[in-house]
Structures are given as structure tokens and as C-alpha cells.
Amino acid sequence: MSQRITRHLGSALVSNELNLLLFCHYLEVAALMPHRFTRRCAAVLLMVLVSQTQMLHAQPPSTPTSPTADSYHGVKVQDNYRWLEDWSDPKVKAWSEAQNAYARQTLDALPNVEAIRERVTEIMSDESISYGDLHFASGKYFAIKKQPPKEQSFLITFGDLQSPDQATVLFDPNVIDTKGTTSIDWYEPSPDGKLVAISISTGGSEVGNVSILDTSSGKQVFEVVPRVNTGTAGGDLAWTPSSDGFYYTHHPRPGERDESDLNFYQQLFFHKLGTDSATDRFELGKDFPRIAEIEVEVNHSTGLVLCNVQDGDGGQFSHFIRSPSGSWVKLSHFGDKLVQATFEPNGSVLAITRENAAKGRVIRLPDPVNEPNKQLPVIGENNDTVVTSFYRAPPSLLATQDRIYVTYQLGGPSEIRVFDHDGQQLAAPKQLPISSVGGLEHLTDNDVLFSNASYVQPTQWLRFDASNNKTIRTALSSQSKVGFSDVAVSREFATSKDGTQIPVNIIRPKSTTNAGPLVLYGYGGYGINLTPGFNAANKVLLEQGVTYVVANIRGGGEYGEQWHLDGNLTNKQNVFDDFHAAAKYLIEKGYTTSEQLAIMGGSNGGLLMGAMLTQHPDLAKCVVSSVGIYDMLRVELSPNGSFNIPEFGTVKDPKHFNALRAYSPFHNVRDGVEYPATIFFTGANDPRVDPMQSRKMTARMQAANPGGAPVLLRTSANSGHGGDTGLSQRIEESVDRNAFLFYHLGVESERHSPH
Structure with missing residues (x-):
């Protein structure tokens, strides 16, 4: 047996003295062991020793140095590998x-x-089906569905929270790209539920063009609007109440700015369905910072438009509201510590401010168009932190007809708390211990849908019935095959x-x-x-x-x-x-x-x-x-x-x-x-x-x-x-x-x- 194993080891063992000594020692011990056990152990040892020998012999490729020096405030800093920055250089790719x-x-x-x-x-291939990014529009539910072993998640629509298995697939990137390099950045259904705008990108670039899908057939309709999303500034879109157009983030197109600026200078434009996007109406942003990031929201009752702008990724925000006449009113400046704003159903604005409240408090702007500086306190600061959301994240602050839902951060775990419009705390949904919540979506009346997960329990999608304070688990909830x-x-x-x-x-x-x-x-x-x-x-x-x-x-x-x-x-x-x-x-x-x-x-x-x-x-x-x-x-x-x-x-x-x-x-x-x-x-x-x-x-x-x-x-x-x-x-x-x-x-x- 030892001769047969030695032949299998071949040059791998003889080229490594340490492995050879270990193997010889093993043969001495193996001689004392049962024959079947010896054969099995020998096979295992063979695999381990060959693997270790291969690793010992593997050497990283040599990297030439090309010293470059920079001076910063009188300090000289040398960089030997500046040449590795240029991906267009064939030497770098090699x-x-x-x-x-x-x-x-x-x-x-x-x-x-x-x-x-x-x-x-x-x-990973047998993970249970899971759902994310849920929206509700005109009696229809929309969700991104993850279904391994499919490479990418896909967009579906359905009519009952307890029957997502009867959903219609609206867009499946796996069908058009079997390699799995095409993906959905995000989507937004129209208020009437008949259309959905969807940003699609390839190769991990996150440079997304927006297509419009008919929700009854899944077919693409109307024109494609290019460069709504990028991997730098992101992107957003909000439909008009009549579902005939939308406000969207416009990134410069080739020829509009220098090549180096195409992923910057994000602005807000309006697109009317059935028209050439080249003629879209500019709305806001000519004086925004080069690194502006925009989030837009439309109030479906009043048609008012709210624009939240972040200055890069540093947490400084400015807010604007569009009046019925089309003019824009500034609600806050960068540095004002007003960090998030959203509409209440009647068109007033709820906002999270850190002014004199490091952990955040909630205020109301009752008439933002005519009295943008009038602010009323609603929910005061407490020991826990009010969570803010941006970059197309589900809202952490959500107002319904009679309720205000606020997400709080507890040092890692998070929870949803519920208040009336005067700021009095009400009964909250049931939630898992040491868990996180998210995905807040307004359904009807004061009811909401939200997600809840922990380190050991997969995501549940729960409906909170506000009229009787019941938390109902929906069929969208995931079940893991791994315990x-x-x-x-x-x-x-x-x-x-x-x-x-x-x-x-x-x-x-x-x-x-x-x-x-x-x-x-x-x-x-x-x-x-x-x-x-x-x-x-x-x-x-x-x-x-x-x-x-x-x-x-x-x-x-x-x-x-x-x-x-x-x-x-x-x-x-x-x-x-x-x-x-x-x-x-x-x-x-x-x-x-x-x-x-x-x-x-x-x-x-x-x-x-x-x-x-x-x-x-x-x-x-x-x-x-x-x-x-x-x-x-x-x-x-x-x-x-x-x-x-x-x-x-x-x-x-x-x-x-x-x-x-x-x-x-x-x-x-x-x-x-x-x-x-x-x-x-x-x-x-x-x-x-x-x-x-x-x-x-x-x-x-x-x-x-x-x-x-x-x-x-x-x-x-x-x-x-x-x-x-x-x-x-x-x-x-x-x-x-x-x-x-x-x-x-x-x-x-x-x-x-x-x-």
C-alpha cells in the first residue's frame, strides 16, 4: 500500500522535505492501524499534503515599482504603485x-x-423565496422576488398578500441575460397601478436607464429615459397623481458635460409619457453641488412635489417644495439640521430635525408653500435615535390619515413606534427581540406593511391592522430551510x-x-x-x-x-x-x-x-x-x-x-x-x-x-x-x-x- 501511495505523491512530496518527513511518520503510525482505516486516512493525507505543497510553491506575481512623489502641505509622500491606477493600461490588466x-x-x-x-x-441555491422593496398602488402589490437558483431577483405584481404565489412576473432579468449580469436597480409603480417605471443596469455598473412596463402584460410601453440612475449619485423617480408623467433624477448625457462629469451634477427633470426625453422639462438643480443626490416625492392628493437633496454622502440636506404654480420654495439649507422630510396625506410636511436634538425629533410644516419657516413640534427627542432614510430606502418616517409611524434605532436593533398626529404614543406592532424593522409601506386607511428580521429568524412581512392593533403575518414571509x-x-x-x-x-x-x-x-x-x-x-x-x-x-x-x-x-x-x-x-x-x-x-x-x-x-x-x-x-x-x-x-x-x-x-x-x-x-x-x-x-x-x-x-x-x-x-x-x-x-x- 505504501508503495502505491508514494507513487501518487510523486514529485509533489519529494520536492518538499517537510511533507516527506511528515508522510514517513504517518506511515509508521498507520502500520499499527486497521487496514481499512489506514487506506482512508492515507487518501485524506495525500489530498492535504498535495494541497499544502501547491500552496507553498505558489508565489504572487512580481509587481514593478515606479516611484511617484506628491507634496501635501510641505510633506512629501512617495507612491511606488501609482501605475496600477490606470485600468486602461494593458499592463495593469495583465x-x-x-x-x-x-x-x-x-x-x-x-x-x-x-x-x-x-x-x-x-x-445559497436552496434558500427560500424572499420578497423585498414592496409597494402598494391602487389595489395592487408589487415586489422584488428572490428565487434561488435564479441568478437575479425579478419584479412581480399580485393582488393578495396571502397569495404571492399567484403573482404575474413583470420583468425578469434572468430571461434576457442568462449570465446574471443584468439587474434591477429599483422600480416605482404609477398611482393607478397600470404602469411601472423600472431602472435596469448591467455588469454591476448601476448606470440605469428607466423603462416603462404595462402591469397587465409586462410589456414595455412608451420610451426609455436614459441615465436616471448611476452608481455614484443613485437615482429616484416619482409619478404625477394622474400617472401620465414623472419627476426623475437626470444625469448629464454624453455631450452635455465633459466625460469626467457625466456621473455628477444630478438635477430634477419632468418627463411626460409619449414624448422624447430630450425635450423633458428642467425643474430644479442648476445651483446644486456637483455631488448632489436627489430624492423626490409627490403628494397624490395635492400634486405638490417635495425634493430632498443631500450634499454628497455626508448627511447634509436641503429641501424644496414645488408650488401648484410650478415655482420652487426652499424649506431648508445645507447645515440646517433638517435631515428628512415627507408628506402627510393633506399636503403638510413632516420632517426629522436634529436642531437642539442630536438623536432627532419630528416637526410639522403645516403650510410649506406659503409659510416655509413655520415649524410646529410633534414628537420630541428621547433616549433612542430617530432613523433617517435616503437613497431609495423604505421610509423610516411615514404618515397615514391618523397615525405617524417612526423607526427608532436602539444601538443596532431597531423598532417601529406609532403616534397620533399630536405626537401621543399609541400601540405599536408586535416585533421580534434583538431585531430590525423596515420596508414601511402604507396600505389603506392607517394600516401599514413592514418587514422584521433577526440574526436567527428570516424576514417576516407583517401587516399592522391599526383599527384593532393586530399584527398579521403575511405569506410574503420567508422560511429558511436551514435551522x-x-x-x-x-x-x-x-x-x-x-x-x-x-x-x-x-x-x-x-x-x-x-x-x-x-x-x-x-x-x-x-x-x-x-x-x-x-x-x-x-x-x-x-x-x-x-x-x-x-x-x-x-x-x-x-x-x-x-x-x-x-x-x-x-x-x-x-x-x-x-x-x-x-x-x-x-x-x-x-x-x-x-x-x-x-x-x-x-x-x-x-x-x-x-x-x-x-x-x-x-x-x-x-x-x-x-x-x-x-x-x-x-x-x-x-x-x-x-x-x-x-x-x-x-x-x-x-x-x-x-x-x-x-x-x-x-x-x-x-x-x-x-x-x-x-x-x-x-x-x-x-x-x-x-x-x-x-x-x-x-x-x-x-x-x-x-x-x-x-x-x-x-x-x-x-x-x-x-x-x-x-x-x-x-x-x-x-x-x-x-x-x-x-x-x-x-x-x-x-x-x-x-x-
Whole structure:
């Protein structure tokens, strides 16, 4: 038997002295074991040793340096990898392909990859049908339906909340694009329910043109309106009460501005159905900032139009209302701390303000057209934070005939509270503990539809009957084929460097009692709240004994705007200190050790991972960082960079520059440091974070310690920032991520079945 196995090992073993010694030792032990067991173990050992030998021999491609120096406020900063920024350069594409090949060679050689792929595919392809982005118009329901194994979600309409299985498919991108690279950005039904406007984009670009569909047939009618949505400023649309036209976000078209400005200067236009969009009427925005982002709403009773404008991604808003005569009245200026506005049924305006209320309070503008400065208090500030919504998110503030529904953030979890129009609190819907709510949609009278999910319970869609305070579960609710009854959820608090208490949400197998492998996830930026959410794919980790933890660090909005401000601009270091404190807490409390800890984040959370790598290289065993930002001195020069200035600052400001330079991951990689094993994920078509960020960080880390732990770069050719990535690509990314984690955390993956 030993001769037969030795022949199979071949040159792989003899080329690696350590593996050969291990194998010989194994043969000595195996001679004492039962024959069948010996054969089985030999096969396993063969697979492991060959895989490890392949990984040992894999080497990253060489990266030439081409030093470039910049001077900022008298400080000279050298950049050896500026050349990697130019994606049009064939040399950069060749380098990227070589990095992909190196990543594939390394990842494919990891142990148990096929078993992991089988399990990941089983869970992600067999996930239950789920529904999102629900709308109600003239007795019809509309929803985005996710139905694995279909690559992309699709648009449906139906007439009964308890019978979505009888829905009509209005638009299915899987039919027109079997590769899964075409996706729905968003949609908006007309008030009469007969038409739906839908933004469609390809390749993860999020550059969406709007088509009009007939809801009785699903056929496209009327003309296509181009460039309503982009991956930088987003996009929005609101129908007139008569359903014969709509207000929409207009991005410059080729020839209207310079090529570099086509994804900026968003304005508001009006389109009349049946006309050429080239003749559309300009409404508002000639004096808006270059990085303006617009949200528009029409009151179907009065025809009044409300326009909310954000100055980039920094949380500064201005608001306008269109009078019946067509003139626009300004309701607030950037910096006024009025952060959200929406119509009440009668045409008055409800707004969320942070003026003298850091956690938010609700006010009313009873006659916004004629008395825009008249504000009346409705709901005062309390200990919890009023959630704000933007970028086509479901409303966090919703008014019906006699009720006001307000979403509150509780430091991570969220809940809906109900008030009358005088601000008196009323009975609220029933909601899950340690959960998140969303998807608020007005139905009829005072009834609403909303979603509710937790870390261990999939999304429920619930109808709240306000007349009798009943919460009714609808057939839109998801049911997971993967059970989480063997998982416990707890919420604890770590103490950051300055004494701030940081929530850590711990999702752990009930059978785990000792320190073990753990994945810690964080974000910390843009005032975004990390709320509890159900992810069936997390079962791949949990069933192998891996604990999953989410940290609610500063930079988000979990405890209000001050929580956000304490983690942006020159305060960004607090974000990194919070995450480090969360990791140290988990180690000190015996949940894990540094050798069993993985950290993970994406986008702004990728910046967080870069900071952890450079500031605390011995904190974790491995790092997974997706679509991240790493060169903080160059980020504002990328296509989406200007939108980030309100959050990160600009190198033109000396104070901002000093802060950016101090934590910029790319500039703080040090030669000779033993960094943990790291994998960077990026999409070649990412409109939000330039993929050059991942390229440069990879090159710098590989050069810093050539013989150290692997640093991998995985670039997907047909995806962007991740939100509209097709199912098959998401599966493969999950396989690579889990195989990487399991190997470096010492998890011996075993096959499990759903329960």
C-alpha cells in the first residue's frame, strides 16, 4: 500500500522535505492501524499534503515599482504603485489577471474546497423565496422576488398578500441575460397601478436607464429615459397623481458635460409619457453641488412635489417644495439640521430635525408653500435615535390619515413606534427581540406593511391592522430551510480606548463553550446602522463551530448623529479603536484567541480592515476585505471620490490631510512586518470604490513581506460593488471566503445537512 501511495505523491512530496518527513511518520503510525482505516486516512493525507505543497510553491506575481512623489502641505509622500491606477493600461490588466491566477492557484489548493462548495451551493441555491422593496398602488402589490437558483431577483405584481404565489412576473432579468449580469436597480409603480417605471443596469455598473412596463402584460410601453440612475449619485423617480408623467433624477448625457462629469451634477427633470426625453422639462438643480443626490416625492392628493437633496454622502440636506404654480420654495439649507422630510396625506410636511436634538425629533410644516419657516413640534427627542432614510430606502418616517409611524434605532436593533398626529404614543406592532424593522409601506386607511428580521429568524412581512392593533403575518414571509435553533444570540459591550461602550452582537453555536474560531465583522461609517439581519449562508460558519460577531462601532448612526460624527473626518481613528476594543474584548472574555480570530469588512469596512492590518498586525489570524478603500490620499480623485469628501475629508485641508495620512492603510504598510493572511475582493466595474484601491494595497502588502502569509487579490470581471452580483458569482465568492477562513483558522470542515 505504501508503495502505491508514494507513487501518487510523486514529485509533489519529494520536492518538499517537510511533507516527506511528515508522510514517513504517518506511515509508521498507520502500520499499527486497521487496514481499512489506514487506506482512508492515507487518501485524506495525500489530498492535504498535495494541497499544502501547491500552496507553498505558489508565489504572487512580481509587481514593478515606479516611484511617484506628491507634496501635501510641505510633506512629501512617495507612491511606488501609482501605475496600477490606470485600468486602461494593458499592463495593469495583465497584472490583475496574474493576481487572479495566483489567487486561484492558492484558493483551489485549500483543503475541502469541494465539500465547502457543495454546502455553500446547497444553502445559497436552496434558500427560500424572499420578497423585498414592496409597494402598494391602487389595489395592487408589487415586489422584488428572490428565487434561488435564479441568478437575479425579478419584479412581480399580485393582488393578495396571502397569495404571492399567484403573482404575474413583470420583468425578469434572468430571461434576457442568462449570465446574471443584468439587474434591477429599483422600480416605482404609477398611482393607478397600470404602469411601472423600472431602472435596469448591467455588469454591476448601476448606470440605469428607466423603462416603462404595462402591469397587465409586462410589456414595455412608451420610451426609455436614459441615465436616471448611476452608481455614484443613485437615482429616484416619482409619478404625477394622474400617472401620465414623472419627476426623475437626470444625469448629464454624453455631450452635455465633459466625460469626467457625466456621473455628477444630478438635477430634477419632468418627463411626460409619449414624448422624447430630450425635450423633458428642467425643474430644479442648476445651483446644486456637483455631488448632489436627489430624492423626490409627490403628494397624490395635492400634486405638490417635495425634493430632498443631500450634499454628497455626508448627511447634509436641503429641501424644496414645488408650488401648484410650478415655482420652487426652499424649506431648508445645507447645515440646517433638517435631515428628512415627507408628506402627510393633506399636503403638510413632516420632517426629522436634529436642531437642539442630536438623536432627532419630528416637526410639522403645516403650510410649506406659503409659510416655509413655520415649524410646529410633534414628537420630541428621547433616549433612542430617530432613523433617517435616503437613497431609495423604505421610509423610516411615514404618515397615514391618523397615525405617524417612526423607526427608532436602539444601538443596532431597531423598532417601529406609532403616534397620533399630536405626537401621543399609541400601540405599536408586535416585533421580534434583538431585531430590525423596515420596508414601511402604507396600505389603506392607517394600516401599514413592514418587514422584521433577526440574526436567527428570516424576514417576516407583517401587516399592522391599526383599527384593532393586530399584527398579521403575511405569506410574503420567508422560511429558511436551514435551522438556527442550535444558535444563541447575545449582546454585550466592549470598552473602547476613550471609555465609550461598544455593542458586540454575538451569534454562537449553543454547543460552543470554550475559546474557538470567530469571525468579527464591522463597518463604521456614513451614519449607516448595522442592524440584525438573517443570512442563511452564515450557517456554513456556525455549523463548523465558528462564532460570528457584529460590532456596532462609531461612524455608524446606531446612537444618533453624534455617534456618526465621532467616527468621521478627523475623528476616524475612533472607528478603528472601537473595532480593536471589540476584538480584544472577545479574546479577554474567552470567546476566541488571536490565533483563532478572523476579521471581515467591506467598502468603508474595507478601510477598517486596512487600518486593523497596519495598526494591529498581530490582532487576527486572517483578514477578509471586500471592495475596500486603502489609499486615503487618492480616494477623492476617483470617479466617486468627491461624494466621500464629507465623510473622510480632503487632502486640501491640512487638518484632514494629517488625519488621513495617519491612518491611510496603503501609506502605513511597513516592510518586514508579519501581516496576517489576507484576501482582497473587488469588482472590475465597481462604480463606488475604484478597484485600483485593492490593486495598490495588494501590491504594497506583497512587497512588504514576500515570504510571509499569503496576500491574495480576487477581481471579478462582471461585478461592481456587490449589491447586484448574480447568484453564481456570490456562491463562488462565498466558497473562496469560507475556504480561506477555515484553512487559516484551523477549522476542519465537515459535511453537514440542513436541520
